[in-house]
Amino acid sequence: MPDLAIARPTAAATGRAGRPRALLYLDNVTVSFDGFKALDGLSLIVDEGELRTVIGPNGAGKTTFLDVVTGKSKPDNGIVFFKDTHDLTRLDEATIANLGIGRKFQKPTVFDNLTVAENLELARKARRGILRMLLAPASAPPSELMEAAVETIGLAGRRETVAGTLSHGQKQWLEIGMLLVQDQELLLLDEPVAGMTDSEREQTAALIRGIAGERTVVVVEHDMQFVRSLEGRVTVLHEGRMLMEGSMDAVESNATVADVYLGR
Numbered sequence: 001m002p003d004l005a006i007a008r009p010t011a012a013a014t015g016r017a018g019r020p021r022a023l024l025y026l027d028n029v030t031v032s033f034d035g036f037k038a039l040d041g042l043s044l045i046v047d048e049g050e051l052r053t054v055i056g057p058n059g060a061g062k063t064t065f066l067d068v069v070t071g072k073s074k075p076d077n078g079i080v081f082f083k084d085t086h087d088l089t090r091l092d093e094a095t096i097a098n099l100g101i102g103r104k105f106q107k108p109t110v111f112d113n114l115t116v117a118e119n120l121e122l123a124r125k126a127r128r129g130i131l132r133m134l135l136a137p138a139s140a141p142p143s144e145l146m147e148a149a150v151e152t153i154g155l156a157g158r159r160e161t162v163a164g165t166l167s168h169g170q171k172q173w174l175e176i177g178m179l180l181v182q183d184q185e186l187l188l189l190d191e192p193v194a195g196m197t198d199s200e201r202e203q204t205a206a207l208i209r210g211i212a213g214e215r216t217v218v219v220v221e222h223d224m225q226f227v228r229s230l231e232g233r234v235t236v237l238h239e240g241r242m243l244m245e246g247s248m249d250a251v252e253s254n255a256t257v258a259d260v261y262l263g264r
Contacts (some may be wrong), residue, residue, distance in 0.1 A: 008066055022084065023048040023186060023216045024069065029078030031064050031240075038064040039075070040240035044156050046186075049233035051212035053219045055251075057261050060237040062220045066188050069101050071096040082186070102184030106191040108171035109140030114154050116174055120146050123178035149180040153207060169193075169200030173207060180211070187211065190220045205229040224252075236261065 031039040040063045046052050055060055067073035068080060071093040080088040086099055110119050124146060150156050151251040153173040158166070163174060172192055179187050189208070193201045201223070208230060211217055221227050227234060228248045236243040236251055238260050244251065251257055 021048045022046070023050075023082065024218075025081040025084070026068070027078070029068060029075045029080060031061075031068060031073055031075050037240050039068065042078070042237070042241060044215060044235065044242060046218060049213050049216055051208065051217045051219070051230060052235060053221055053227045053230055053232055054235045054237060054245070055221060055224075055227060055261070059239075061240040062164035063190070064240075065237070066103060066190060066218075066220060069096075069186075069188060070101060079245075086224075097184075100183070101184035101188065102179035102182055102186070103188040104172075104175050104190060104192065106180060106194050108168070108175050109164045110166075110171050110174050110178070113162065115160050115162055116150065116166075116177075117146075117159040119174055120149060120177055120181050124181040141179075145183060146181050149177040152180060152210065153177040154203065167200070169196045169204065172196070172200075172204065175208065175233055176211075180215075185215055187215055187217045189217065191202050191221055192219060193221070193223055201226050202229070224248075 023046045024044070026042055026044045029039050029042045030037060042061065044065075046074075054062055054065065062075060063173065068075055069082075069088060071088060071091055075089055082088055082096075082099055082101065088096055091099075111122065114122065124143065150159060153176055155161075155166075155170065155173060155177070158170070163171065166174065176187070176189070176192070192208070193204050196204065205226060208217055208219065212232065217232075219227075219230065219232075231248075233245065234248050234251045235245045235258055238256075243260065244254055244257060246254075
């Protein structure tokens with residue numbers, strides 16, 4: 001991998017003076033697996049507090065993009081900065097998580113045998129570190145952050161409900177809550193409405209719109225109706241590159257996008 005010790009990007013350098021600070025900045029990122037370029041010179045900027053949706057056909061590079069941001073995959077070249085100061089290409093997954101980047105995978109990873117409150121408490125203590133978790137009293141009252149999270153995800157009345165008995169959608173909301181109690185600044189949500197009912201999709205869209213602004217949210221999704229309901233900026237990936245960026249109206253009316261993704 002080439003030396004990436006270069007000057008960090010700035011608003012002025014990227015022509016973004018006067019706009020919100022770029023929380024996440026990727027420039028010319030390439031990731032190859034056995035000669036196949038999962039990302040091919042991808043450049044992308046996500047502003048602080050923004051709600052961004054990333055779409056694209058299978059193999060477009062969406063998962064690899066998330067892997068690079070979270071440190072699971074390292075690029076062959078290119079730069080990835082968080083808050084204009086942290087070069088994510090040089091950091092491991094644990095360090096990146098502790099910077100304030102949280103990822104939710106498509107399949108919920110909650111602890112089914114624990115209650116909603118216990119799942120949230122475990123997530124909160126995990127962010128605080130193993131030593132603090134061992135020293136924390138078992139009867140410690142829930143933090144304000146935990147109370148705010150359980151209200152935000154709509155499970156305030158189910159604090160003592162065992163997670164395994166929740167609906168699929170409620171488990172997804174609980175996992176989002178687990179990121180909130182970790183106080184992550186950037187939330188990466190991978191297909192958060194997969195397998196949900198129509199009602200749960202609507203509630204999830206409202207949940208994500210409510211979170212955005214206070215936090216930065218990037219959603220990878222296939223459900224175009226859900227993407228539209230998020231009302232955020234849309235990035236379309238194709239063959240590891242950015243095909244276009246804009247509103248959902250602009251994306252749906254773009255002939256190239258229709259050819260490669262929307263099937264028109």
